[in-house]
Amino acid sequence: MSGRVLRVAVITATLVMPATGPALSAGDRSGDVRIVPHSATYSMSLSRVDLDSSVFDFSGGLKISLIEDCDAWHLSQETVIGFVNALGQGTPTILSHTAREGKDGAWLRFAGERTWGGDREAVTKSHGGRVERRNGRLVATYDGHDTPVVLSEQTLFPVAHSRKLLEEAQRATRVFSAREFSGSDHMEGDVLVTAVIGNGKTGWNAPEGLDPTVAEILFSGTSWPVHLGYFSTDARVDAPDYEVSMHLHDSGAVSSLTLHYDALDIDLGLEEVSLNALPDCR
Numbered sequence: 001m002s003g004r005v006l007r008v009a010v011i012t013a014t015l016v017m018p019a020t021g022p023a024l025s026a027g028d029r030s031g032d033v034r035i036v037p038h039s040a041t042y043s044m045s046l047s048r049v050d051l052d053s054s055v056f057d058f059s060g061g062l063k064i065s066l067i068e069d070c071d072a073w074h075l076s077q078e079t080v081i082g083f084v085n086a087l088g089q090g091t092p093t094i095l096s097h098t099a100r101e102g103k104d105g106a107w108l109r110f111a112g113e114r115t116w117g118g119d120r121e122a123v124t125k126s127h128g129g130r131v132e133r134r135n136g137r138l139v140a141t142y143d144g145h146d147t148p149v150v151l152s153e154q155t156l157f158p159v160a161h162s163r164k165l166l167e168e169a170q171r172a173t174r175v176f177s178a179r180e181f182s183g184s185d186h187m188e189g190d191v192l193v194t195a196v197i198g199n200g201k202t203g204w205n206a207p208e209g210l211d212p213t214v215a216e217i218l219f220s221g222t223s224w225p226v227h228l229g230y231f232s233t234d235a236r237v238d239a240p241d242y243e244v245s246m247h248l249h250d251s252g253a254v255s256s257l258t259l260h261y262d263a264l265d266i267d268l269g270l271e272e273v274s275l276n277a278l279p280d281c282r
Helices: 002-015 158-170 211-218
Strands: 038-049 057-066 070-085 088-100 107-116 122-136 137-142 175-180 190-198 221-230 242-249 254-260 264-275
Touching: 038 254, 057 264, 070 158, 088 158, 158 175, 158 190, 158 221, 158 242, 211 264
Parallel strands: none
Antiparallel strands: 038 057, 038 264, 057 070, 070 088, 088 107, 107 122, 122 137, 175 190, 190 221, 221 242, 242 254, 254 264
């Protein structure tokens, strides 16, 4: 479960995919996709749990940041989760992921860390690596492993996948699928992501406490309800590993989302958001 939450968090971060410096105004976005670099904090809570599930209670939170420079996107995130069983037992888990994604789609650097257990018994595992295009193919190499993971030629990295989703939403595409790689788990390959995109609408009621200027930049334009399904290489065609429902804005920001698993659903609600500086690439 924790690995799946991490993978979804990475994808979400690229879709929410900010706190000083130049920023876009709401009127600066017209037609072309322009993901606005920003940071966001989400609270996590159970919204559904099956009676036969081993999970009795849950708490957690997600922090993400997307920073842009002239050549790449810098993504960082931290997810804190705590599942509790009916006996009141549980193991807190902290999942972190950082990545630098080339805007040309030809390379990705990534690192991840997972820590679980209490302060005295905490166990940490980490991984990292890179993806490069070799002879027209994308190849992932994990640190400490000689065997590379060959990806699909059309594989998209997280921010590029988010941009493609927004492009398809603006075209009123209803169903879209692509292969995506984030490096969120050790020795993983790319995954198939299917998207069902609903009708776009303008405006959103921002939660109280958000900076009104930031909220207008990120949430005043067009938004779409999007449902994503994630299929690993060994998944049955008709059964995704997990699914995500979200409200995607034309800035790349996500105002709310729900993670769907077999035995439970987890809601993520936006708590804080800020803008990151835009690069000066003159």
